Amino acid sequence: MTIEQRNAIYSFEPALIDEIQKLGSERLMDAGEELMRPGMYVRSIPIVLSGSLKIMRQDEKGNETFLYFLTGGDTCAMSLTCCTANRPSSVRAIAEEPTKLIMVPVEMMDLWLQKYPSWKNFVFQSYQNRFDDLMEAVDSLAFKKMDERLWRLLKKKAALQEKRYVYNTHQELADELSTSREVVTRLLKKLEAMGKIKTHRNRIEIL
Amino acid sequence: MTIEQRNAIYSFEPALIDEIQKLGSERLMDAGEELMRPGMYVRSIPIVLSGSLKIMRQDEKGNETFLYFLTGGDTCAMSLTCCTANRPSSVRAIAEEPTKLIMVPVEMMDLWLQKYPSWKNFVFQSYQNRFDDLMEAVDSLAFKKMDERLWRLLKKKAALQEKRYVYNTHQELADELSTSREVVTRLLKKLEAMGKIKTHRNRIEIL
DNA sequence: ATCTGATTGTGACAATTGTCGCCGCTTTCA
DNA sequence: TGAAAGCGGCGACAATTGTCACAATCAGAT
16 A cells, blocks of 8 residues: 555645655564554654554553554554654554554654645544544443453454454463453453354454 | 733743633633533633643443543643544543633634644644543553552642642542442552541541 | 473462442531 | 431452463474
């Protein structure tokens, strides 16, 4: 997928697309590769062209919890704010699958905000979408029990790649839910008994 | 506190201050009064002049959880996005104490973004601050046990008004933490035994 | 083929949190 | 003054989640 195709979604002006292609640099990431970690200073804004990024929050002791996914056309709100304020990231971003990004230098942010209405819309739309995503994460953490959180995570992962299978170990899922491996194993058994999934090694089938 | 005094913080241009005063309308809220509820359409952007707003997330079943406070100079990021996109609010905003707001008509948003650099900075700064606040809320929900969440909430409430006393019932605290009254009572006893607080009727003393 | 490490399964138990019932005290208001 | 409602305290128990120990199974490397 190219930036032109994304254009259809956000109606970037042709001149803006030119600039993005001229000044931005493409980056290909393998699944599991880390784009950003807490404390890191970000000097360019990533726009996802294809694949997906998993955004995680980390506490001081290294515990993690999943926040949301970024997919095609999305950008990281954290980058937008961190870049402009020159502050370090407070989240971790990992490629969930092979992912293609275009990295836009932070210097363009301000200029384009003035110059291109579509860029301004894109930025504001991104903030709004990320707020919604965070609200969903808060709902899950505050109101749902672990079994439902696990089930929702599995469905979201399956939907991402439009596949029936989720390729994760119990430990990986536990890390994303900030719980322990045994708990995930236990709840997966429960979901299996309920007929919602079928477990395999390194792979879970959504029914 | 007037908009001029906040000006020192955000360096609003004099012309912008004039416009805010001319076009905005002041609103006084009693403690506990509701400014916004989920599903409500917002047609003006509130800027807090004095006092504080409590922002809560609600799920479909009416459970609530505290997200963050807005205090002097803050504005609601939800309003910024909801107004521009004409979408209903997804949070509840309640005055935590007697609170003075200035309500700015949403029509000004776009215009001022072009016209006043300080407004643009203000808006972006607000997004960033609210993101930070939400991250703190997520940390609390994902990584902290109830006793520490309660303790942090009490400290935050005390700091808000720079007082030793927090005037809340156990039930109110339970609602903000999305737990039950008994649990709060139990944990308050524990905090009292640890010498961190002293409980009174309708009032908790932070030591 | 065998070893090794990663993955999954399981039982027992502890800690935390949620829920119920009931009590006594205080405040409010009729 | 008396009733009702709100507030806080307490004990018992259930449900959920966290933790530990250990076994069984699978996949890949040598």
